[in-house]
Amino acid sequence: MSKYLLDKFLFTVDRDPDLVERYREDPSGTVAWWEETQANRILNCTDGEASTWQEFTEEEREALRTHDHVALFRMGAHPFLTLTLFIAMFERDNTEPLEYQKAYGAALAEFSLPYPDIAT
Amino acid sequence: MAKVVAVIASTHHPFYYRASTSTGDDRPPFADEWVAKIERFRETLTRARPDVLVMVGSDHFHQLWLDNMPQFLVGKAPVYDANWYNEEREFGMPIFRVEGHEELSTHILRGGLDSGFDLAFSNELRIDHSVTCPIITLRPEADLPIVPVYTNIFAPPLPQPRRFVELGRMLRQLVESWPSDQRVAIIGTGHLSLELGGPRQFGPHGPDPEFDRKAVDWIASGDIDGCLAEVTLDSLHAPGNATHGFMDFMLMMGAAGDGVRADHVDSLDLFHTMEAYFTWYPEGEPA
Numbered sequence: 001m002s003k004y005l006l007d008k009f010l011f012t013v014d015r016d017p018d019l020v021e022r023y024r025e026d027p028s029g030t031v032a033w034w035e036e037t038q039a040n041r042i043l044n045c046t047d048g049e050a051s052t053w054q055e056f057t058e059e060e061r062e063a064l065r066t067h068d069h070v071a072l073f074r075m076g077a078h079p080f081l082t083l084t085l086f087i088a089m090f091e092r093d094n095t096e097p098l099e100y101q102k103a104y105g106a107a108l109a110e111f112s113l114p115y116p117d118i119a120t
Numbered sequence: 121m122a123k124v125v126a127v128i129a130s131t132h133h134p135f136y137y138r139a140s141t142s143t144g145d146d147r148p149p150f151a152d153e154w155v156a157k158i159e160r161f162r163e164t165l166t167r168a169r170p171d172v173l174v175m176v177g178s179d180h181f182h183q184l185w186l187d188n189m190p191q192f193l194v195g196k197a198p199v200y201d202a203n204w205y206n207e208e209r210e211f212g213m214p215i216f217r218v219e220g221h222e223e224l225s226t227h228i229l230r231g232g233l234d235s236g237f238d239l240a241f242s243n244e245l246r247i248d249h250s251v252t253c254p255i256i257t258l259r260p261e262a263d264l265p266i267v268p269v270y271t272n273i274f275a276p277p278l279p280q281p282r283r284f285v286e287l288g289r290m291l292r293q294l295v296e297s298w299p300s301d302q303r304v305a306i307i308g309t310g311h312l313s314l315e316l317g318g319p320r321q322f323g324p325h326g327p328d329p330e331f332d333r334k335a336v337d338w339i340a341s342g343d344i345d346g347c348l349a350e351v352t353l354d355s356l357h358a359p360g361n362a363t364h365g366f367m368d369f370m371l372m373m374g375a376a377g378d379g380v381r382a383d384h385v386d387s388l389d390l391f392h393t394m395e396a397y398f399t400w401y402p403e404g405e406p407a
Contacts, residue, residue, distance in 0.1 A: 004186055007186060008186070011181055011185065014206055015182075015204075015205065015206060017205065017209075042187065043185060043187060044187075044188075069317075073317065073318070078181070078275075078317075079316055079317025079318055079361060079362075080180065080181065080274070080316050080317055080362070081181060082317050083316055083317035083321070084206060084210065087210060088206065088209060088210065091210075098322055098391075101321065101322040102322050104317075104321070105315075105318065105319050105320065105321040105322055105323075106319070108318055108319035109319050110319075111318065111319050113357060113358060114357060115318060115357070115361055118276065119276040119277060120186055120275070120276075
């Protein structure tokens with residue numbers, strides 16, 4: 001399991017307005033493209049000096065493909081990264097203030113302390 | 121030597137800017153009370169007539185990332201651009217820039233390295249809302265040079281709470297040993313109980329009002345021993361999964377001094393989290 005790589009996906013998508021839209025509209029295609037071309041990039045290095053060993057497990061891939069923030073929480077993805085990106089994708093569909101944020105929390109009701117470990 | 125004319129500790133609420141500038145139907149019902157409290161808080165800094173601001177905050181995965189994560193970092197740059205795309209997107213934060221104070225940055229870095237803190241540094245740092253929120257609330261003119269200090273309250277493994285207190289004490293000593301006639305305010309922001317991305321988020325108030333009450337008492341009375349006796353890296357999970365940001369308040373308690381009561385204490389119970397504002401005047405209350 002690679003919490004780091006999940007976090008790297010959430011981090012790199014969240015900071016790019018085009019990728020936020022692409023991930024909202026085509027999660028499967030975005031996850032496949034990202035793992036193929038972006039997962040091994042070292043963020044402040046040239047492409048020729050990329051890593052060689054980063055890959056998702058199938059469970060991680062599936063959680064990202066299905067926008068499953070509950071599964072991401074269970075796997076220990078950083079909650080701040082998940083929340084920020086998912087608000088960017090889905091808050092726009094709110095019919096009242098904080099509707100998405102409250103539903104997001106309610107969907108996590110099964111979790112009690114201690115929460116899944118987020119250390120990478 | 122330089123004088124520490126104010127020590128200020130605050131929550132940093134990224135929604136303040138939007139709430140305080142919105143009008144008509146967009147203006148939330150709590151905005152007027154919030155603005156009134158902030159304006160009183162701002163006056164506590166204005167009265168101290170600072171020349172330079174040392175500003176303690178925590179990068180929220182903007183520039184500092186898991187492939188290269190410092191625990192404590194001091195900015196040393198002539199200019200800092202402020203706020204990020206996702207803060208503009210989610211909170212409506214404004215993009216602006218502030219001057220840096222490289223001489224004081226150099227003094228803090230050298231002094232820290234020579235007295236037990238192996239501080240990281242950055243010569244090109246874009247500051248985020250942990251630093252820009254207090255600029256907006258306390259010095260909206262953004263006309264004073266700053267020295268940003270970032271702490272890791274976000275990406276475990278984290279430093280122990282006592283290290284935050286020790287860093288605060290050291291920052292105070294280093295400013296007071298800076299050969300300068302400048303008047304310096306040390307400003308830091310953190311959180312009380314807070315949950316982000318978990319089941320207790322966005323409730324009608326902060327996730328743990330009992331913790332918040334105790335935390336405000338510790339800070340207001342400068343009760344560092346009492347706070348350190350109860351607060352551990354493990355215990356901070358209980359009040360809310362983002363409550364490790366409270367350690368930046370502990371840093372500011374270190375800067376304010378053991379047992380030193382704050383000269384200004386205020387709080388505001390909002391949805392999601394409690395706001396809290398503290399000012400100490402080490403040189404005595406300004407006239």
